[in-house]
Amino acid sequence: MTLLDCKHLDLRIGSIEVAADLSLELAPGEFWGLLGPNGIGKTTLLKCLAGLLTPASGQVFLESRDITELPRKLVAQHLGMLQQHTVYVFDSSVMQTVLTGRHPHLAYWEREGPNDLQKANEALKAVELDGFAQRSVTGLSGGEARRLAFAALLVQDPAIMLLDEPTNHLDLRHQVQIMGMIRDRIRHGGFTAIAALHDINLAACYCSHILMLLGNGGWVAGRREAILNQPNLEKLYGCPVEVIQGKDGARFHPVEA
Amino acid sequence: MMPTARRRLLFYLLVILSAGSIVLAAAAGSVSLGWEQWTNALLHPDSEFGELVWRLRIPRAAAAWTVGALLSLSGCLMQVLLRNPLADPYILGVSGGASFATLLGMTVGVAASLLPALAWAGALISILIVFSLARGEGPWSRTRLLLTGVVTASGWAALISLLLTMGSDSSLRGMLFWLLGDLSYARLPPWALASLVFIFMICFGMARSLNVLAMGETTARLLGEPTRKLLWLVYLLASILTATAVSIAGNIGFVGLIVPHLMRLIVGSDHRILLPAAALFGGFFLVFSDTLARTLLAPRQLPVGVVTALIGVPLFLLLLNRARVKQ
Numbered sequence: 149m150t151l152l153d154c155k156h157l158d159l160r161i162g163s164i165e166v167a168a169d170l171s172l173e174l175a176p177g178e179f180w181g182l183l184g185p186n187g188i189g190k191t192t193l194l195k196c197l198a199g200l201l202t203p204a205s206g207q208v209f210l211e212s213r214d215i216t217e218l219p220r221k222l223v224a225q226h227l228g229m230l231q232q233h234t235v236y237v238f239d240s241s242v243m244q245t246v247l248t249g250r251h252p253h254l255a256y257w258e259r260e261g262p263n264d265l266q267k268a269n270e271a272l273k274a275v276e277l278d279g280f281a282q283r284s285v286t287g288l289s290g291g292e293a294r295r296l297a298f299a300a301l302l303v304q305d306p307a308i309m310l311l312d313e314p315t316n317h318l319d320l321r322h323q324v325q326i327m328g329m330i331r332d333r334i335r336h337g338g339f340t341a342i343a344a345l346h347d348i349n350l351a352a353c354y355c356s357h358i359l360m361l362l363g364n365g366g367w368v369a370g371r372r373e374a375i376l377n378q379p380n381l382e383k384l385y386g387c388p389v390e391v392i393q394g395k396d397g398a399r400f401h402p403v404e405a
Numbered sequence: 406m407m408p409t410a411r412r413r414l415l416f417y418l419l420v421i422l423s424a425g426s427i428v429l430a431a432a433a434g435s436v437s438l439g440w441e442q443w444t445n446a447l448l449h450p451d452s453e454f455g456e457l458v459w460r461l462r463i464p465r466a467a468a469a470w471t472v473g474a475l476l477s478l479s480g481c482l483m484q485v486l487l488r489n490p491l492a493d494p495y496i497l498g499v500s501g502g503a504s505f506a507t508l509l510g511m512t513v514g515v516a517a518s519l520l521p522a523l524a525w526a527g528a529l530i531s532i533l534i535v536f537s538l539a540r541g542e543g544p545w546s547r548t549r550l551l552l553t554g555v556v557t558a559s560g561w562a563a564l565i566s567l568l569l570t571m572g573s574d575s576s577l578r579g580m581l582f583w584l585l586g587d588l589s590y591a592r593l594p595p596w597a598l599a600s601l602v603f604i605f606m607i608c609f610g611m612a613r614s615l616n617v618l619a620m621g622e623t624t625a626r627l628l629g630e631p632t633r634k635l636l637w638l639v640y641l642l643a644s645i646l647t648a649t650a651v652s653i654a655g656n657i658g659f660v661g662l663i664v665p666h667l668m669r670l671i672v673g674s675d676h677r678i679l680l681p682a683a684a685l686f687g688g689f690f691l692v693f694s695d696t697l698a699r700t701l702l703a704p705r706q707l708p709v710g711v712v713t714a715l716i717g718v719p720l721f722l723l724l725l726n727r728a729r730v731k732q
Contacts, residue, residue: 224627
């Protein structure tokens with residue numbers, strides 16, 4: 149069974165065509181990389197897959213049910229999204245923010261129990277923010293805020309993760325750490341994820357599948373080995389790319405025209 | 406997040422402050438009572454001083470406490486609703502409608518006992534105008550709600566100014582007191598207390614949802630909130646709280662803006678702690694301010710709105726400054 153799929157999706161932002169007739173299936177164990185130049189509509193597509201935006205036509209199905217017809221709470225128990233930016237208007241503590249990930253799993257009036265607290269502590273530890281629990285979120289650095297948002301997603305524990313540039317603001321070690329965590333989670337839990345990325349080599353390292361948004365509604369999708377190659381990348385970004393064979397597969401870097 | 410022990414201590418402290426303020430309000434006034442006279446009055450409601458304490462001071466203190474709690478709670482909700490720390494209970498024009506209706510009633514000489522009902526009717530009209538105009542199709546728009554509310558409030562303000570300029574000199578003083586917020590004739594109708602308790606329970610139950618909502622609509626939806634419904638619910642609840650408060654005591658300023666902030670600085674932004682803390686402190690703060698308003702220049706009475714601002718401003722600036730130092 150696919151966890152998340154869309155059929156004949158037509159998606160536009162104003163006059164920009166993001167994707168035309170896009171059909172996609174995210175099956176358990178698959179880690180999709182979403183590649184495309186700036187402003188092509190990666191975030192819009194992710195929001196549409198999360199059921200936050202209505203497409204011009206086509207449907208999104210969460211475990212075979214139309215996502216727009218499901219209560220948001222049920223959606224949130226199965227699907228979580230890491231947004232590109234997090235803005236905090238009101239101050240709150242790191243612990244309080246991580247615990248919001250438990251929100252969809254708790255009833256009206258219910259409080260977080262020891263089990264929830266344990267999950268929160270584990271997530272903070274996983275992103276190396278243990279010891280930050282009582283700190284204020286407004287005092288965090290960009291990378292720390294990013295890891296905090298990811299920890300909240302871990303605590304939400306969804307089968308489907310939509311990630312909008314999860315490695316933004318992160319140093320190399322934390323990039324590798326978080327991508328590895330997503331991949332391991334998918335493998336062990338039978339989950340799935342799709343991540344908008346700008347780093348082709350992170351996609352080459354960790355993703356099993358690739359979706360490229362080419363502009364004007366065009367797209368290509370499939371297994372990584374079939375999609376992630378020199379001609380496709382040069383077409384996607386409009387700049388020459390060189391392929392290097394590394395120890396664990398092909399890596400890409402730009403060359404001067 | 407505060408540790409549970411400290412949270413409980415704070416809660417008891419706020420309850421004691423609230424109760425203490427009502428006792429103080431019952432003891433202090435332009436007629437000063439000795440200890441013996443006062444206990445006597447408490448025990449014998451029918452005696453001369455008993456009447457003073459039980460029929461005048463305690464009802465007024467109860468009204469003040471309820472209005473303070475209503476406004477503080479409404480302020481908390483409005484700040485989440487508009488996701489703006491500068492929002493106060495009056496920002497979306499609820500009080501404007503209530504004020505206009507009340508002043509109109511005063512101008513044409515409606516009996517004083519009918520003024521609260523008139524205030525409520527004015528508030529309701531304002532709520533309906535803003536609700537129907539800001540709603541529209543498409544997704545929830547905070548900007549549209551804010552603009553509709555603020556512009557509606559300005560419209561009411563213009564009409565109020567018109568009434569003030571046309572009103573007779575004799576009625577002007579009463580109008581001014583009402584606009585500044587005045588508890589002199591305030592009595593606590595049971596339904597006001599009932600709606601405070603009822604709405605508080607609803608809000609306390611959905612406090613976790615409010616926490617999520619404060620992080621923005623998209624985040625809230627991703628965490629499972631039907632934000633459109635929830636935001637309109639918050640708008641309606643906040644408006645009802647404001648309308649109830651204004652119908653009892655006029656436009657008492659500052660409480661609904663300052664108390665939520667003050668409490669956020671002390672207890673943090675988790676609404677499960679913030680809401681009860683703000684309600685209790687708001688009640689205490691207004692009873693205390695009203696007692697000062699009655700006694701500072703006794704037998705003259707000041708409008709309580711002036712006193713709330715005079716105490717609130719330095720208190721708030723002091724706490725804000727200390728919070729910054731701590732960070």
